[in-house]
Amino acid sequence: MFTKLPASLSLLGDYTGSFDWFPESASTFSNDIDWLFGFISTICILFFIPIVFCLFYFAYKYHKPKGEKAESNASHNTPLELAWSILPSFFLVGMFVFGAKAYLDHRTVPDGANEIGVQAFKWGWTFDYGGGVFNPELHLLVDEPTKLSMRSSDVIHSLFIPAFRAKKDVVPGRYNYMWFMPTVASEKVSQERLDEALAATEAAGGEWDYDRWQFTKDGYKFFDLYCTEYCGKDHSMMQTVVVVHESLDDLNAWIEKYSKRDPNMDPAEYGKQLYEQRGCKGCHSIDGSKRVGPSFTESFGNQRPFATGEAGVADENYIRESILYPKAKVVAGYQPVMPSYKGQLSDDDLYSIVEYLKTISEYAPEGDATSSPADAESSETVN
Numbered sequence: 232m233f234t235k236l237p238a239s240l241s242l243l244g245d246y247t248g249s250f251d252w253f254p255e256s257a258s259t260f261s262n263d264i265d266w267l268f269g270f271i272s273t274i275c276i277l278f279f280i281p282i283v284f285c286l287f288y289f290a291y292k293y294h295k296p297k298g299e300k301a302e303s304n305a306s307h308n309t310p311l312e313l314a315w316s317i318l319p320s321f322f323l324v325g326m327f328v329f330g331a332k333a334y335l336d337h338r339t340v341p342d343g344a345n346e347i348g349v350q351a352f353k354w355g356w357t358f359d360y361g362g363g364v365f366n367p368e369l370h371l372l373v374d375e376p377t378k379l380s381m382r383s384s385d386v387i388h389s390l391f392i393p394a395f396r397a398k399k400d401v402v403p404g405r406y407n408y409m410w411f412m413p414t415v416a417s418e419k420v421s422q423e424r425l426d427e428a429l430a431a432t433e434a435a436g437g438e439w440d441y442d443r444w445q446f447t448k449d450g451y452k453f454f455d456l457y458c459t460e461y462c463g464k465d466h467s468m469m470q471t472v473v474v475v476h477e478s479l480d481d482l483n484a485w486i487e488k489y490s491k492r493d494p495n496m497d498p499a500e501y502g503k504q505l506y507e508q509r510g511c512k513g514c515h516s517i518d519g520s521k522r523v524g525p526s527f528t529e530s531f532g533n534q535r536p537f538a539t540g541e542a543g544v545a546d547e548n549y550i551r552e553s554i555l556y557p558k559a560k561v562v563a564g565y566q567p568v569m570p571s572y573k574g575q576l577s578d579d580d581l582y583s584i585v586e587y588l589k590t591i592s593e594y595a596p597e598g599d600a601t602s603s604p605a606d607a608e609s610s611e612t613v614n
């Protein structure tokens with residue numbers, strides 16, 4: 232009926248085609264979980280209908296006109312009572328056995344699984360591929376088990392990949408883990424389509440719009456990954472994508488591409504990329520608005536007030552220190568909640584970020600003339 236829903240119904244954004252009860256099934260868990268879901272739902276419906284029917288039927292059959300005295304003539308029917316107690320218990324035991332088996336499957340990581348680190352934070356995800364490669368997209372290999380070692384830098388989050396039927400809480404102060412084995416590789420869109428999207432993105436200010444394109448900026452279609460534990464104001468924005476590569480070569484090529492700055496790339500441009508990829512964006516705006524942390528328009532080159540009452544100028548060393556040791560100098564008006572990036576950003580990464588901050592700071596010597604003035608909300612934090 233609806234071939235295309237209006238864009239305003241963004242909640243239903245993915246349902247532009249036909250409706251299906253379940254999301255796409257793309258891991259070895261999917262069939263088991265869907266079957267179990269169907270099994271439990273069917274039993275519930277099969278019991279619900281006769282019970283509700285009897286409820287209404289008996290209420291009608293045994294009702295008494297108003298004012299008449301109520302009588303109690305309840306008596307026993309032992310065979311009937313045994314039957315309705317014992318028969319359903321078989322179904323309950325069945326649900327438990329199948330459920331426990333599925334749970335144990337999800338908890339038992341096969342030997343030799345690939346391992347990827349996950350850091351959840353308000354409000355985003357960082358995946359650690361080892362060797363200093365971090366990215367907000369989850370990239371996997373088809374038909375290979377992958378284990379995620381997960382930690383949170385603030386509150387409880389929960390990682391959910393509907394297409395894999397896999398979900399696990401990420402709890403601060405401890406590691407948690409989950410695993411799955413993707414069975415469907417992500418398709419790649421045509422080079423023309425990708426070029427078109429890249430050009431449109433460039434024209435619109437450079438930020439990649441996953442919702443609009445439904446593929447990544449490397450041209451891969453993806454599965455959705457959500458946070459499913461309400462974790463604060465921007466919980467609903469805490470989404471990212473899962474790409475399943477067909478071959479190890481393809482995956483390694485992707486990892487290589489994001490492992491360090493191409494020597495020809497402008498450091499400030501690379502700094503912007505890190506800002507988007509490494510989660511800074513979730514806490515720091517570049518338009519003057521206050522998020523969890525101060526806007527980067529007010530950082531580089533400015534006088535910074537600290538929680539201790541002292542103040543200092545945000546030079547290169549201060550920016551560096553703020554990223555590696557965020558608690559050394561806490562900006563007045565903010566909570567010391569920034570995670571340390573020590574060991575996670577290389578020297579060149581830090582240099583690139585500093586160069587990027589210089590280009591967007593309102594008072595930077597070579598400031599970007601197009602950046603908007605800080606709004607009233609953020610100026611109240613200065614002082």
Ligand code: HEC
Pocket residue numbers: 352353505506509510511512513514515523524525526529530531535545549550553554557558560561562565566567568569570572584
């Ligand atoms: C979880 C939220 C969060 C994330 C993620 C985060 N920051 Fe911060 N950041 C803060 C907060 C809050 C402050 C202010 C308090 C403080 O100084 O520690 C801050 C302060 C800073 C400052 C000092 C700013 C100033 O104007 O004085 C810099 C520089 C900075 N962050 C850089 C970064 C970079 C670069 C990243 C990404 C690699 C990042 N932050 C990621 C929350 C965050």
Ligand SMILES: [Cu+2]
Pocket residue numbers: 387388389458459460461462466469
């Ligand atoms: Cu969350």
